Amino acid sequence: MHYRKEVVRRFLADVERQTPTTIDVLQAMWMIAKAWNLVTEKTIANCFKKSGFKVTCEDEEDDLPVAELARTWQRVQEELHLQESDFEDFVTFDNDLAICGELTDADIVTSVLPVTDAEADEDEEEEGEIDEHNFTIKDAYNALNTIKSVFLKKGGLSDDVVKSITKLDCALDVITHTGGKQTTINDFFSNK
Incomplete structure (x- = not known):
């Protein structure tokens, strides 16, 4: 459900930017990593409880991601004036999707070749000092x-790095959806 929520967020962001929505495999993998990091221990414990395993946990919470996704889907339907699309069809549209492919020998060789000095120099040229200005989301x-x-x-790209990147991504989502604005150092100390 977290992954589907990311897809809907991406779709809505592209609608606002008036650009077509395309999600390649790499972007999908980042979205999956972010979604997996949002799964809590309590959710996993509840899954075991629902499947009949004896688990000691507190009262089961409502399935908030599904409810939130349903509200977001309703917004998509209203924004794009879609016909009454079945929400269940949206949730299960990729159940029969092929999830793997075969790499050619050339693809494997390319993936393990080291970066050349020319490519490294090109990357260093792109690095420069960042001009200070009002950065946007x-x-x-x-x-x-x-x-x-x-x-x-x-x-x-270790697990810790992926988790850190997905935490930043989640923090940006919070700022995006709460309309956050940059604060000053005085704001930080006034909250303490």
């Missing part, structure tokens, strides 16, 4: 995508 998302690309190209 769009700038933050672009920067996050750049960070993802660097870790993918240069290696070092």
Whole structure:
């Protein structure tokens, strides 16, 4: 459900930007990583409880992600003036989807080749000092995508790095959906 919520958020963001929605495999993988990191221990315990395993946990919470996704889907229908699409069809549209493919020998060789000096020099030329100006949330998302690309190209993409990146992504989502504005250091100390 968290993944589907990310897809709907992406779709709504593209509607607002008036751009077509395209999600490639890499973007889907990042969305899946983010969704998995949002799954709580309590959710997993409740899954075991519903399947008949004896689990000691507190009262079961409502399935908030499904309810929130349903509200978001309703908004999509209203915004795009869609016909009464069956929400269940949306939730299960990819149940029969093929989830793997075969790599060619060339693809495998390319993926393990080291980065050449020319490519490294080109990357260093792109790095420069950042001009200070009013950064937007769009700038933050672009920067996050750049960070993802660097870790993918240069290696070092450990579980901790993926979790950190998805936490940043979630924090940006909160700012985006709450209309957050930049605060001052005085605001920080006044809340304590």
